[in-house]
Amino acid sequence: MLTIITNLEILKLMLIVVIVPLVDVVLISFLYFYSKIYKTNDEIESEELVKGIHNTILEIIKKREEKVMTGEGNSIGGDFLQLLVEAHHDTNASLKISIEDLVDEYKTFYIAGQETTSTLLAWTIFLLAIHTDWQEKARKEVLNLFGKQNPNPDGITKLKIMGMIINESLRLYPPVIAITRKVEREVRLGKLTLLANLLLYIPTLALHHDPKIWGEDVHLFKPERFSEGIAKASNNNIAAFFPC
Numbered sequence: 001m002l003t004i005i006t007n008l009e010i011l012k013l014m015l016i017v018v019i020v021p022l023v024d025v026v027l028i029s030f031l032y033f034y035s036k037i038y039k040t041n042d043e044i045e046s047e048e049l050v051k052g053i054h055n056t057i058l059e060i061i062k063k064r065e066e067k068v069m070t071g072e073g074n075s076i077g078g079d080f081l082q083l084l085v086e087a088h089h090d091t092n093a094s095l096k097i098s099i100e101d102l103v104d105e106y107k108t109f110y111i112a113g114q115e116t117t118s119t120l121l122a123w124t125i126f127l128l129a130i131h132t133d134w135q136e137k138a139r140k141e142v143l144n145l146f147g148k149q150n151p152n153p154d155g156i157t158k159l160k161i162m163g164m165i166i167n168e169s170l171r172l173y174p175p176v177i178a179i180t181r182k183v184e185r186e187v188r189l190g191k192l193t194l195l196a197n198l199l200l201y202i203p204t205l206a207l208h209h210d211p212k213i214w215g216e217d218v219h220l221f222k223p224e225r226f227s228e229g230i231a232k233a234s235n236n237n238i239a240a241f242f243p244c
């Protein structure tokens with residue numbers, strides 16, 4: 001059957017097919033450029049904070065640079081910041097890092113390292129304050145190894161009792177209680193098939209408190225469970241202990 005389209009209908013069709021999408025494109029472009037020029041108060045504050053953090057870090061780096069340049073840095077102990085500052089001044093161009101890289105590294109180790117380490121230390125001190133028998137064992141071990149000397153990196157690796165205490169503290173009170181991952185592509189994991197784009201929530205805290213893994217005394221502070229390593233402590237589930 002032949003259908004006759006009137007001029008008005010052609011106009012309507014044009015409106016739907018051409019004009020509406022065109023208006024959409026113009027509107028979206030306008031909003032895009034407007035958002036680039038106009039900033040919300042939150043965005044302004046956020047940019048100021050980023051600048052503030054950047055400048056504070058630059059100041060800290062500058063102060064340390066002066067110490068490294070005058071050789072005073074060695075007397076205060078070579079820490080990670082010192083290594084980064086030295087890398088920034090490396091005469092070998094392929095090893096030299098830029099000031100931007102230095103600031104980024106600083107942010108990473110400050111943010112990733114500061115809160116986690118202080119949480120671990122706070123819980124460990126608390127646990128040792130309650131469990132004075134372990135406090136005594138730890139003190140004895142440290143004094144045996146270092147006497148009146150300041151602890152040094154080589155000696156610290158030999159602290160077995162302290163290692164057990166720290167592991168038990170990290171097991172009971174992991175500073176990071178869960179980690180998340182996104183599955184990049186479909187993968188088989190034991191009996192499971194994980195689909196691409198799946199979001200995984202891995203609950204560190206729950207696994208560290210599972211009696212099937214650690215035994216019925218799971219909620220108790222017992223550093224001795226780590227005396228023969230993580231595999232023995234976790235009933236051969238080493239992957240179930242992942243505080244870091």
Ligand code: HEM
Binds near residue numbers: 109110116175
């Ligand atoms: C008790 C101390 C610490 C604990 C419990 C801890 C815990 C963790 C955990 C669970 C992750 C994995 C996060 C994830 O993948 O979702 C991680 C990553 C990381 N940590 Fe730590 N951390 C500690 C100390 C430190 C220190 C001292 C530094 C640096 C000075 C540091 C630097 C990093 C960095 C660079 C990452 C990788 C971040 C990334 O994904 O790119 N951490 N840490």
